[in-house]
Amino acid sequence: MRVFSYQKAATPAEAAAAALHTPGARFIAGGTNLLDLMKLEIETPTHLIDVNGLALDKVETTADGGLRIGALVRNTALAAHATVRRDYGVLSRALLAGASAQLRNKATTAGNLLQRTRCPYFYDTNQACNKRVPGSGCSAIGGFSRPLAILGGSDTCIATHPSDMAVAMRVLDAGIDTVRADGAVRTIPIADFYRLPGTTPQLETLLQPGELITSVTLPPPVGGTHVYRKVRDRASYAFALVSVAAIILPDGTGRLALGGVAPQPWRVAGAEQAMPAGAAAVNERLLAGAKPTADNAYKLILAQRTVAAVLRETPVMKG
Numbered sequence: 542m543r544v545f546s547y548q549k550a551a552t553p554a555e556a557a558a559a560a561l562h563t564p565g566a567r568f569i570a571g572g573t574n575l576l577d578l579m580k581l582e583i584e585t586p587t588h589l590i591d592v593n594g595l596a597l598d599k600v601e602t603t604a605d606g607g608l609r610i611g612a613l614v615r616n617t618a619l620a621a622h623a624t625v626r627r628d629y630g631v632l633s634r635a636l637l638a639g640a641s642a643q644l645r646n647k648a649t650t651a652g653n654l655l656q657r658t659r660c661p662y663f664y665d666t667n668q669a670c671n672k673r674v675p676g677s678g679c680s681a682i683g684g685f686s687r688p689l690a691i692l693g694g695s696d697t698c699i700a701t702h703p704s705d706m707a708v709a710m711r712v713l714d715a716g717i718d719t720v721r722a723d724g725a726v727r728t729i730p731i732a733d734f735y736r737l738p739g740t741t742p743q744l745e746t747l748l749q750p751g752e753l754i755t756s757v758t759l760p761p762p763v764g765g766t767h768v769y770r771k772v773r774d775r776a777s778y779a780f781a782l783v784s785v786a787a788i789i790l791p792d793g794t795g796r797l798a799l800g801g802v803a804p805q806p807w808r809v810a811g812a813e814q815a816m817p818a819g820a821a822a823v824n825e826r827l828l829a830g831a832k833p834t835a836d837n838a839y840k841l842i843l844a845q846r847t848v849a850a851v852l853r854e855t856p857v858m859k860g
């Protein structure tokens with residue numbers, strides 16, 4: 542690990558300003574992803590801005606009956622929160638499907654959204670990787686691509702986003718609240734937050750340099766049956782090969798997103814409109830345009846079967 546300086550920020554705006562004005566600075570929250578990347582010298586920050594002292598660790602009801610989740614709320618606390626368990630069950634279930642209990646105790650809401658891909662070549666500095674070193678090539682295309690994307694990839698990168706929580710946040714229509722160095726605040730809909738790789742896979746979100754996530758806001762609850770089903774190589778402590786987050790209303794309508802198959806949680810409006818017609822109709826629209834490799838073509842079938850299983854779990858028994 543290389544030498545770096547360290548500061549503990551006192552306010553969100555101070556943290557954002559320090560990040561913007563210090564070249565090579567990074568925020569550190571739980572550190573469960575960032576420190577691993579620093580040990581491998583994939584991330585080499587010159588300066589760490591510790592955000593843990595900021596008062597961003599509350600879960601509060603908003604004026605319109607939604608929920609504001611502070612950026613520093615730990616994954617364990619969020620999964621166990623009574624309102625989340627009652628009204629946003631898909632989020633609680635997704636969180637509990639992620640990582641291990643020890644990691645969830647440290648991992649934060651913002652850190653989870655911003656964790657980096659688990660593409661094996663991204664973590665191996667001996668291998669070409671456009672996301673790590675822009676323009677160096679992609680070892681996964683034509684290489685080992687079993688865990689990687691079948692949707693939303695490009696000729697430069699087929700990495701998946703690894704977060705379970707983000708998939709649940711996507712069906713809940715979360716907004717990402719931020720502050721910038723000049724104190725300006727904004728909310729980015731999660732539907733827009735993650736960029737597809739295109740020709741710039743190193744740019745993963747819409748965040749600007751120095752921009753700090755302060756909270757994530759959920760709209761008022763929509764009711765329905767909340768499901769999160771994750772398929773992985775081991776029963777725990779493994780990232781999703783395919784996951785499905787769904788909210789299904791008593792009349793068979795609802796919302797549905799896939800994890801583990803794309804660089805962002807994958808939600809398609811037309812697929813949701815087809816939910817009352819059953820799994821075949823949903824899958825046709827949800828997986829339209831999929832470009833699997835020979836290594837990960839199994840994900841197409843796995844996704845179809847997982848969607849069907851989720852729809853069968855619900856009171857309307859479609860699929």
Ligand SMILES: Cc1cc2nc3c(=O)[nH]c(=O)nc-3n(C[C@H](O)[C@H](O)[C@H](O)COP(=O)(O)OP(=O)(O)OC[C@H]3O[C@@H](n4cnc5c(N)ncnc54)[C@H](O)[C@@H]3O)c2cc1C
Pocket residue numbers: 567568569570571572573574575576577592612638639640641644647648649650651652653654655656703704705706752753754755778779780781
């Ligand atoms: C062995 C292992 C297994 C795992 N399994 C899973 C799994 O199955 N599912 C899953 O979803 N996750 C899994 N994870 C990932 C884990 O959930 C993430 O590491 C964690 O959520 C990151 O949160 P953190 O607070 O530790 O982030 P950090 O490591 O502190 O930060 C991550 C990134 O977010 C940035 N950041 C942090 N806070 C802010 C902020 N407020 N504003 C702007 N930028 C910020 C940091 O600068 C950094 O770039 C696993 C991790 C490990 C090590």
Ligand code: SF4
Pocket residue numbers: 658660661662663669670671672673678679680681682689697698699700742
């Ligand atoms: S898929 Fe993306 S992250 Fe993986 S090696 Fe290729 S460019 Fe890097």
